[in-house]
Amino acid sequence: MSNAxxxxxxxxxxxxxxxxxxxxxxxxxxxxxxxxxxxAVRGVSLRVRPGETLALVGESxxxxxxxxxxxxxxxxxxxxxxxxxxxxxTEITGATEPxxxxxxxxxxSMVFQEPATALDPLTRVGAQISEVIRNHRPLxxxxxxxEAVQLLRRVGIPEPEKRAxxxxxxxxxxxRQRVVIxxxxxxAPGLLIADEPTTALDVTVQADILDLLRALAADSGxxxxxxxxNMGVVADFADRVAVMFQGEIVETxxxxxxxxxxxxxxxxxxxxxxxxxxxxQAGATAPTPGTPFTVTEADLTPAAAEVAPVVELRDVAVxxxxxxxxxxxxxxxxxxxRPGETLGLVGESxxxxxxAARVALGLIAPTTGSVSLFGTDLRxxxxxxxxxxxxxxxxxxxxxxxxxxxxxSVAECVAxxxxxxxxxxxxxxRRERVGELLERxxxxxxxxxxxxxxxxxxxRQRVxxxxxxxxxxxxxxxxEPTSALDVSVQQTVLEVIGELQDELGFACLFVSHDLAVVxxxxxxxxxxxxxxxxxxxxxATTLLHPETEYTRxxxxxxxxxxxxxxxxxxxxxxATPATAEGAA
Numbered sequence: 001m002s003n004a005x006x007x008x009x010x011x012x013x014x015x016x017x018x019x020x021x022x023x024x025x026x027x028x029x030x031x032x033x034x035x036x037x038x039x040a041v042r043g044v045s046l047r048v049r050p051g052e053t054l055a056l057v058g059e060s061x062x063x064x065x066x067x068x069x070x071x072x073x074x075x076x077x078x079x080x081x082x083x084x085x086x087x088x089x090t091e092i093t094g095a096t097e098p099x100x101x102x103x104x105x106x107x108x109s110m111v112f113q114e115p116a117t118a119l120d121p122l123t124r125v126g127a128q129i130s131e132v133i134r135n136h137r138p139l140x141x142x143x144x145x146x147e148a149v150q151l152l153r154r155v156g157i158p159e160p161e162k163r164a165x166x167x168x169x170x171x172x173x174x175x176r177q178r179v180v181i182x183x184x185x186x187x188a189p190g191l192l193i194a195d196e197p198t199t200a201l202d203v204t205v206q207a208d209i210l211d212l213l214r215a216l217a218a219d220s221g222x223x224x225x226x227x228x229x230n231m232g233v234v235a236d237f238a239d240r241v242a243v244m245f246q247g248e249i250v251e252t253x254x255x256x257x258x259x260x261x262x263x264x265x266x267x268x269x270x271x272x273x274x275x276x277x278x279x280x281q282a283g284a285t286a287p288t289p290g291t292p293f294t295v296t297e298a299d300l301t302p303a304a305a306e307v308a309p310v311v312e313l314r315d316v317a318v319x320x321x322x323x324x325x326x327x328x329x330x331x332x333x334x335x336x337x338r339p340g341e342t343l344g345l346v347g348e349s350x351x352x353x354x355x356a357a358r359v360a361l362g363l364i365a366p367t368t369g370s371v372s373l374f375g376t377d378l379r380x381x382x383x384x385x386x387x388x389x390x391x392x393x394x395x396x397x398x399x400x401x402x403x404x405x406x407x408x409s410v411a412e413c414v415a416x417x418x419x420x421x422x423x424x425x426x427x428x429x430r431r432e433r434v435g436e437l438l439e440r441x442x443x444x445x446x447x448x449x450x451x452x453x454x455x456x457x458x459x460r461q462r463v464x465x466x467x468x469x470x471x472x473x474x475x476x477x478x479x480e481p482t483s484a485l486d487v488s489v490q491q492t493v494l495e496v497i498g499e500l501q502d503e504l505g506f507a508c509l510f511v512s513h514d515l516a517v518v519x520x521x522x523x524x525x526x527x528x529x530x531x532x533x534x535x536x537x538x539x540a541t542t543l544l545h546p547e548t549e550y551t552r553x554x555x556x557x558x559x560x561x562x563x564x565x566x567x568x569x570x571x572x573x574x575a576t577p578a579t580a581e582g583a584a
Contacts, residue, residue, distance in 0.1 A: 019088065019089055020047045020049055021087065021088050021190045021223035022071060024045055024046045024067065024071065024084070026043050026044070026083035026084070027043070027070060027085060028044075028082035028083055029041040029063070029066050029067075029075065031078050037080070040063050041247045041248075042247045043248060044067055044083075044247075046252070048191065048224070051217055051223065052240070053223075053224040053238045053239050053240075054225055055234040055241045055242070056068070056228075057231070057243055057244065058229070058243060058270075059486040059488055060229075060486050063246075065195055067244075070092075071085055071087065072103075072104055072110060073104075087190070102136070105136055105183075105184075105187055105189070107189055107190055109184035109186075109192055110184065110193045110194075111193070111195065112197075115173070115176035115179065115180045116168065116173075119179065122167070124167055125152075125163065125167070126148045126149065127145075128183060129144075129179070129182055129183050131144075132187070136187045137187065147186070148164055151182040151186055152179070152182055155185075157178055157182075173201060174202075174205035174209065177201060177205075178209070181197075181209070181212065181213070189222060190221075193224075193225045193227070194224060194225070194226050196230075199230070199483065201349075202347075203348075203514075203515065203554060205348070210559075213237065214237060229486045229487060231271065231561035232274075232559030232566070234259065234561070235562055238255045240252065241255050241258040241259065243270070250264045251266075259561055260563070273488040273491045274487045274561050275487070276516055277555070277558050277560055278543075309336035310339055310474055311337050311373050311374075311475055312335075312337075313333055313334055313356065313366075313369065313370075313371055314369055314370045314371075315333075315369040315370075316330055316332075316356070316359055316368070317332060318355055318366055318367055318531075319367045328531050330359070332369075333352070334369075337508075339505055339506070340506070340507065341507050341508070342501070342507070342508040342509075342510055342521060342524075343509055343524050344511075344521070344522030345509065346512060346513065346528070347528035348513075350530070351528040353526075356528070357509055357511050360477065360509060361390075361393060361477055373390075373393075373475075374392055376389055391417075391421045391473075392471070394467075394469050394470075394475070395478075396461070396464050396465055396468050396478045396479070397464065401453075404467075408452075409449055409450065409451060410434075410450050410455070410463050411434045413463060413467055415470065418470060431448070434466070434470075437470055441463075441466045441469075441496050441500075442462065443462055443466070458485055458492060461485060465481075465493070469500065469506075472504065473506055474506055475507050476507070476508045476509070478509070479511040480512055510522055515555060516558065522539050523539060524538055525543060527542070527546075527550070527551050556572065
């Protein structure tokens with residue numbers, strides 16, 4: 001079925017006599033289930049050479065993570081493999097667990113998507129790095145601890161001696177990911193497998209992590225297998241690309257060939273779904289016309305400005321804690337949102353954007369300032385009147401797995417707000433309401449009896465959207481609703497939100513670190529930094545022609561899915577030193 005060129009046919013400039021650090025030949029993986037074997041990977045062959053980065057891309061279910069896990073012998077017990085995998089000449093297929101354990105962390109290492117789950121929350125980060133070192137090298141505890149501090153310094157952790165004694169929860173997301181990378185490179189592996197290493201990070205931290213990985217590969221000659229659905233990251237970091245579809249590699253080539261001159265229909269469809277940030281460069285003057293999410297200042301009519309706001313924050317400050325240890329999460333934040341309008345809240349981690357959304361939801365009471373919801377001051381709303389106000393808000397969160405109760409059916413998850421807010425409906429009326437909403441979010445009614453874990457990520461997120469809309473809210477708060485989704489699934493979810501907003505007229509507060517999505521989906525944008533509003537205005541002008549240096553730096557850190565343009569953007573970004581405040 002595959003019409004791919006051979007993955008080894010295009011190199012990155014490595015010498016032909018160099019041995020591949022990863023060699024996969026005709027790999028097949030099938031998982032045993034109650035209904036028989038399910039083929040996840042079929043006939044995959046690929047190569048990674050020293051100092052080279054191969055990006056493995058494709059949608060969820062394409063098999064890319066299965067290939068990465070098979071490379072390190074990490075597949076579950078119900079997996080059956082065929083073909084051959086070797087790392088630096090060492091056979092992986094069929095190897096014993098003790099042999100694989102000696103190889104992992106020394107010859108090859110892995111960086112996982114979510115550092116919070118990859119790190120032991122009860123062990124200090126320095127001790128976790130030391131353990132990896134001592135598992136493979138005969139060093140004393142003191143020597144390993146000293147080397148752990150050096151590794152933390154190498155990956156850019158500030159005050160590494162102090163941070164070595166910190167627990168993971170005491171570090172930021174970007175710092176935790178750097179700790180995971182420090183563990184992965186502790187024993188100078190020849191191969192680094194990075195599975196979605198930047199998905200949960202904001203754009204500036206993501207840029208720092210990619211710079212770090214790029215420098216490590218150049219300095220030590222480490223080969224990198226990058227598993228990702230972010231085409232901007234691919235353009236910024238990869239030498240070659242292999243595209244997977246339904247368990248097979250359908251196209252391979254240099255990053256320029258695959259991203260700029262794709263040959264396979266699936267690759268072209270995948271790239272067409274990528275939201276592209278319009279930047280103030282030659283030939284880029286506005287978001288691409290005709291896309292479902294393009295908005296302009298013409299959308300901000302004077303009539304819309306005269307409508308009473310759905311939610312309004314006035315000079316809101318939020319302080320956590322007291323005295324010298326208090327944290328100022330918000331400081332003098334004011335914005336409003338009107339019916340039918342989408343407002344994007346953007347900024348780095350810790351900028352206060354999620355806190356502002358929680359204030360709008362009534363989940364956090366402001367220390368000073370006021371919040372008006374549907375014309376009512378939330379400070380004066382009590383009991384039933386407050387509950388009725390909050391019933392007018394729908395919420396879609398980043399992780400639908402965490403926001404949907406795995407013990408409930410899809411129908412029960414969607415209908416739960418009807419019970420919580422005591423809407424009088426018969427069982428038949430609830431079933432009909434759930435069925436209508438599932439169809440509105442482009443899901444078949446038959447899914448109502450399934451459990452959330454039986455659905456794909458995109459399906460679960462659309463169930464979350466149906467649940468948020470079941471009470472016909474006037475305000476939808478979407479906090480990073482698409483950051484963990486594939487680009488094609490992301491596009492579908494955003495299309496559904498846009499169609500329903502046009503139909504139902506609700507306002508949308510859209511919290512995201514994906515500036516390309518915000519540029520196409522929001523009429524207005526608020527850029528936040530350190531608890532304050534740095535800049536705000538019409539999206540079409542604010543993100544294309546920012547007024548502040550911080551916003552310009554934020555936009556410069558966004559990778560675009562064009563390797564030629566991205567190289568220029570990276571050179572421009574690195575030529576302009578970032579401020580210390582921007583470091584993760």
